Amino acid sequence: MRYHYMVVEGAHDAAAVGKVLELLGARQIKKLLTLNKLDEDRYFEHLTKLDFPYNDDMTERMPVPLFFRYGDHQDLDLIAIHAVGGESALVKTMMATLSNLDDNGESFTSLSIMGDADGRTPSGALAYYKEKLEEFPNPPAVMSHFANFAEPGLVLERRQRIGVYVLPDNEQTGTLETVLLECAAGSYPDIHDKAVEYVDHFAPNYGQDWTGSKRDKAVIGCINNLLRPGTSNAVSIARDQWFCTNTMTLSSASKLQYFLQQLLGMEPCSPEQE
Template sequence: MRYVYFAVEGPHDVEFVARFLKLHGLKRIQHKPQLAPFWGPVLPTTWPSPLGSTDLMKRVSVPAFFQNDAVSVAIDAVTGDSQLLISAINVRNTVNQPGGDELHAIGIVLDSDEKSSASERFTKISKELAAVKLPLAVTPGQVVDGPPRIGIFVLPDNVNAGTLEDLLIDCAEKQYPQLLASARTHIDSVKAEFPPYAKEDLVDFQKPAGRRKALVGSIGSVLRPGKAIQMSIQDNRWIDGEALELPRVKMFRAFVDALLAPSPVPALAPGVGATSA
């Protein structure tokens, strides 16, 4: 069994990665007896969690798990560069046991946000992983052999500024073109004028990715009324059919495929490097 760990930035990213796992026949694990014992050390043993916490409102952090006969995957939703690093390092140190199974691969997926470029966020994380004796990835999207195999993907395409929503909008153009068009009309009609809005009403909407997030949310509210967007990503056809042939989607798919594949690292599509450490 190959064990793969993903650290991502939120629940939407968890479900996005999960759609590519589904293409490998991996199924979500809901009940603990079905989970590979390898992951036992990452399961919380206290509540509130972590040990020493008193916050009753904080959700207990548990990865989402997916398995088939050959691969077992854990996907953790965390926030910020420091937590992405801490999660990846802690999992490597926790699950690897002398004489036992070892982690096959670590994938880190993050956005290129308004504060840092794709190369800046990648460089920071890559160097800090290498500082704790993990393999050094040279370029965003590259997968290097280990152990453990390492890959860092900066959404939407390892080069341009953006977020997961940019890829979802690409997918909607293929899968839900009419919904996308009507959602754009709705979002474009919103003018940040006070009144009719209070200043606090549109704080998130006016952030750099606000309109794109609202656009995806508008489509999701039709596909899964009253449910969170991650449920629509999980259940609907965002990442399916013609959307799988989109260049940026194919790039991400190749990244996931390379992390899951047995050794050696397979050759990746143009735009995604692969080397041996």
């Protein structure tokens, strides 16, 4: 049994990672009973036992991760993808998860952080994660490995595999939406082009300020409303062809896939860093 834990910013990121994992052959675990049967050591149990209302707010969604399985019962990987509600909570949530375990996370096969570059460079985002790590004076030993990253996009082989991924591709500024639009242009070119035309036509009339990823989010929302009216973007990302066999050949999507393959041990890890 191998356990993997990834923290991501939001539900859209979790849906994207889940869809790529499914393309690699993983399957989502939707029933708690199924998870408990597979997780014989109950290692993920604390991630599903949360008190309602969370943070004393009855309108807040219970932050239960998405769970996936890869392989069969004799050679099984269990994967938890935890959407934490923003980049400021990435390190904090992973720290809390590890601290709630009797072994402080030593049994994990891989631990990884995924966030957006947004208006910064990916190296700037990585520096931000390191700064957040410094706010905790006595982190679990496995967390100390995150302080040694020289650049994003790596998976380092330590006692666990330790990974940091900065969307869209560890090289340019942007977000998950950057990746989704690249994929949409491949899977739904007509819808993509018309959605871009629509947003760019109407936005100036309503005084929209397209800072950060706002324009990209608007375009993706238009595409989603044609593909799956009345559903969230996360549902469309998980069920439609944003990520598919054809789009996995695109640059940003293929880099994300390779990163996940490294975490699962399908591909070799990055060279040792000084």
